[in-house]
Amino acid sequence: MHNPHWWRDAVIYQIYPRSFADADGDGMGDVTGIISRLGYLQSLNIDALWISPFYASPLHDGGYDVADYRRIDPRLGSVEEVKELLDQAHARNLKIFFDLVPNHTSIDHAWFQEVLNDPPGSPSWDRYMIREGKGSHRELPPNNWTSVFHGAGWTQLEHDGKPTGYWYLHIFDTSQPDLNWENPEVIEEFHSILRFWFDLGVDGFRIDVAHGLRKDPALPDVVLDQSNPDFDLYRPYWDQDSVHEVYQGWRAIANEYPDQRVFCGEAWVATEERLSLYLRSDELHTCFNFNYLQAGWDATKMHEVIDQTIATHAKVGAPPTWVLSNHDVIRHRTRLAPLVNGEPDLERGLDRARAATLFALSLPGSAYIYQGEELGLDEVTDLSPEVRQDPAWLRSGGTDGKRDGCRVPLPWDTSSESFGFSANGNSWLPQPAHWSELTIQAQSADPESTLNFYRRTLALRKAEPSLGEGSLQWLDAGNPEVLAFQRGETQTAVVSVINLGDDLVHLPTYLGTEVLATSSDAVAVLDTSDGQHVVIGGETAVWLRAK
Numbered sequence: 118m119h120n121p122h123w124w125r126d127a128v129i130y131q132i133y134p135r136s137f138a139d140a141d142g143d144g145m146g147d148v149t150g151i152i153s154r155l156g157y158l159q160s161l162n163i164d165a166l167w168i169s170p171f172y173a174s175p176l177h178d179g180g181y182d183v184a185d186y187r188r189i190d191p192r193l194g195s196v197e198e199v200k201e202l203l204d205q206a207h208a209r210n211l212k213i214f215f216d217l218v219p220n221h222t223s224i225d226h227a228w229f230q231e232v233l234n235d236p237p238g239s240p241s242w243d244r245y246m247i248r249e250g251k252g253s254h255r256e257l258p259p260n261n262w263t264s265v266f267h268g269a270g271w272t273q274l275e276h277d278g279k280p281t282g283y284w285y286l287h288i289f290d291t292s293q294p295d296l297n298w299e300n301p302e303v304i305e306e307f308h309s310i311l312r313f314w315f316d317l318g319v320d321g322f323r324i325d326v327a328h329g330l331r332k333d334p335a336l337p338d339v340v341l342d343q344s345n346p347d348f349d350l351y352r353p354y355w356d357q358d359s360v361h362e363v364y365q366g367w368r369a370i371a372n373e374y375p376d377q378r379v380f381c382g383e384a385w386v387a388t389e390e391r392l393s394l395y396l397r398s399d400e401l402h403t404c405f406n407f408n409y410l411q412a413g414w415d416a417t418k419m420h421e422v423i424d425q426t427i428a429t430h431a432k433v434g435a436p437p438t439w440v441l442s443n444h445d446v447i448r449h450r451t452r453l454a455p456l457v458n459g460e461p462d463l464e465r466g467l468d469r470a471r472a473a474t475l476f477a478l479s480l481p482g483s484a485y486i487y488q489g490e491e492l493g494l495d496e497v498t499d500l501s502p503e504v505r506q507d508p509a510w511l512r513s514g515g516t517d518g519k520r521d522g523c524r525v526p527l528p529w530d531t532s533s534e535s536f537g538f539s540a541n542g543n544s545w546l547p548q549p550a551h552w553s554e555l556t557i558q559a560q561s562a563d564p565e566s567t568l569n570f571y572r573r574t575l576a577l578r579k580a581e582p583s584l585g586e587g588s589l590q591w592l593d594a595g596n597p598e599v600l601a602f603q604r605g606e607t608q609t610a611v612v613s614v615i616n617l618g619d620d621l622v623h624l625p626t627y628l629g630t631e632v633l634a635t636s637s638d639a640v641a642v643l644d645t646s647d648g649q650h651v652v653i654g655g656e657t658a659v660w661l662r663a664k
């Protein structure tokens with residue numbers, strides 16, 4: 118049955134297309150590869166896919182540098198293939214989000230090429246953030262803004278190999294010039310791009326750097342107040358009030374379509390309060406909630422972030438989102454792993470990752486899963502410098518920018534050198550040998566595998582009417598390292614419990630004794646003279662039927 122509110126509690130699986138499945142054998146994943154694996158995706162019991170950019174791009178930032186927003190990179194496919202993907206996914210009841218990158222284009226975009234050919238002050242220049250330099254020869258950047266990927270945030274434009282005295286802003290790589298979102302032509306162009314893909318049938322967009330489009334027009338120097346823990350987010354190019362106008366315009370376009378088209382913003386802002394502004398009913402439907410991802414393995418922080426998130430979202434009537442991994446952060450198996458002699462203990466990392474996932478999937482709202490987390494993949498930390506492609510790695514001289522470690526192609530089976538990723542064994546990043554045990558093929562056969570844990574959990578989440586949207590009530594589990602809450606108030610209510618401590622804990626009987634799902638086998642129901650209660654091991658989560 119068609120449900121216009123599907124997005125409010127959807128589970129959305131992120132595909133990083135270059136690393137998902139390679140059908141043509143060049144070592145880079147492609148659209149046909151995704152189509153060929155739709156059966157697998159459906160078997161996960163997810164509701165939707167979000168596909169990181171696959172547009173024409175010189176790939177200086179993994180496709181987040183778009184040369185043509187209406188064309189698919191020929192290495193990854195074509196618009197016709199994307200149409201086929203939409204049709205086939207829809208036939209399997211899967212929605213699809215694309216990724217829109219509006220803060221900047223690639224230097225290869227036709228608009229930036231015009232800048233390079235036109236004289237200073239031409240209308241083409243006004244589409245980007247271009248300013249005269251400082252200094253007697255305009256040889257200094259217009260202000261002190263830096264790039265997120267290290268180094269200066271400005272690069273001087275040259276004509277015929279000579280400096281022009283004019284500089285363009287790039288909050289990210291030099292290959293990603295920032296657009297001027299004060300220019301009506303830029304606004305119009307993105308309205309047209311939205312319509313182009315909405316007309317083709319896409320269900321929604323994840324919006325890249327949604328908090329960055331508008332800059333303080335005075336372009337003041339950045340002055341950081343390091344006494345504020347979130348000081349880094351207070352910059353004159355992040356989260357400016359006027360950015361909301363842009364999203365009001367976009368929402369109006371989404372609303373023109375009779376079936377629901379949805380936005381999810383990537384907005385790194387200083388407070389939950391500021392995040393909620395993006396979620397007003399005439400702006401974005403949802404935004405990622407990175408505070409949860411950053412809460413780590415800490416009961417107090419997790420509790421706090423959950424409360425804050427739910428409260429601020431409730432004020433604007435938007436569903437929260439929960440995410441533990443994506444293509445920019447260390448995979449949560451490795452991130453949550455305790456360090457033993459300076460090295461992450463990946464066995465315990467997996468226990469924690471599965472527990473964190475089970476717990477997150479019981480929270481109200483929608484949830485994101487990043488490709489490979491359903492296999493319990495660890496972060497690849499030993500990629501050699503020659504294969505690394507993260508622009509921040511190159512710009513920081515190898516001290517930062519290690520995002521390639523979570524982008525290594527998926528291991529499907531043991532059929533070839535690339536574990537079935539590619540038709541002929543190629544892979545744009547090398548996969549670690551120990552992934553042979555983590556392949557989809559290996560895990561499918563094992564009922565206790567992480568893959569089957571995800572499949573079971575997601576099927577149950579769908580089947581349980583108390584999960585998904587709604588409220589939660591915290592319950593006292595009698596131990597500061599154990600968090601517990603109830604979802605729903607009827608006989609179908611579910612109690613979700615996570616034990617963040619190392620030790621086994623006897624749960625109070627009133628939390629329930631019927632076990633619905635567990636993150637590991639360290640859960641048992643004990644019979645005592647007082648009746649039954651559940652015993653839960655350290656670093657484990659469980660869903661119980663409420664009493």
Ligand code: GLC
Pocket residue numbers: 178181182218289325326383444445
């Ligand atoms: C977002 C993307 C990241 C990209 C950056 C610049 O943060 O998630 O991968 O490098 O924007 O587009």
